[in-house]
Amino acid sequence: MPVIGLGTWKSPLGKTGAAVKVALESGYRCLDTANDYANEAEIGEALQDVFAKGDLKRSDIFIQSKLWNSNHRPEHVRADLEATLRDLQTDYVDSFVIHWPQVCTMFPIEADGKYSSDNESHYVDTWHAMEELVDAGLVRTIGLSNFNRRQVAEVQAAARKYQPTILQNECHPYLQNKDLIDFCQRTGVQFQSYSPLGSYDRPWAQPGEPELLEDPRLKEIGARHGNKTTAQVVLRWHIQRGTAACPKSVTPARIESNFQVFDFELTPEDMAVLSDMNMGWRHLLWDATAMHPDYPFKDDLPHDHVVPDAPMNTSHSSRN
């Protein structure tokens, strides 16, 4: 997969299509989408406009989408993908990943205020249904997202025909995931970092939380490399670690500059400074699903953590 892709979570309707067009004009050849983001139809329209101009064709672009949590039962997997294909106006996606290992429906919310979870279906059965999508020619590769190392290894052991090719998990200098990435590299899985810039627009941001792109250490490194932005420094770090990344932006100048990361190189000393920035800060815990047995980040929850109620005013697309 191309090392830099455009992220589209939280990209609002009315801006997503334009962002996709600017990205493709700027050189991006990879788009990260999901039916949960509720903007795939606008991406599909934008792609049709781009193809109509004749500069690019479908096979020039690597499109990744995701199987949503409520559709893990084997009989639901193909229908979930087909909705995505209809919205994106394409016959196939290049990568289709299981969005989260835990199965839950967002609505209805249970009487106790928690999400409904399906404890009888399991991601290994889902994986076998995903394998059939490859045979049907609807997806080129299949992969995982938000799985922890044990869960990835479990899928690898259970795979009948196709191994997971991609793992998309949160990763940035404040959450470096070194063990997980080493495991992926050793077992032939391409790691793709989500929230690679620290997800400034995350809906649950709290005052006083660290803001990666404001970090003075990144500013200092950028200044030494001819005024590179902190985002460019961070994206360069991802590339030099051998991981792919999908920064999100709907701001044309940022979309363009986030792709201008192939004309400079961080020194070993720069890489060491970035390496020291790790503090295990995970922004996307989604702890309202932590009651599910397959919830992946149990070890990251605080001691005595109490599962919060599902937020009643949360729309399907404002979480992921």
Ligand SMILES: NC(=O)c1ccc[n+]([C@@H]2O[C@H](COP(=O)([O-])OP(=O)(O)OC[C@H]3O[C@@H](n4cnc5c(N)ncnc54)[C@H](OP(=O)(O)O)[C@@H]3O)[C@@H](O)[C@H]2O)c1
């Ligand atoms: N599998 C999953 O569960 C999962 C979870 C989270 C994310 N993802 C994927 O990963 C993508 C990226 O993650 P993310 O959206 O959480 O966060 P991100 O890419 O780390 O950060 C996005 C934020 O950074 C801003 N930004 C982008 N470029 C910038 C620059 N050069 N200078 C300053 N600010 C900049 C954006 O603002 P503007 O848009 O206003 O320019 C936006 O507020 C998502 O969009 C999605 O495709 C997947």
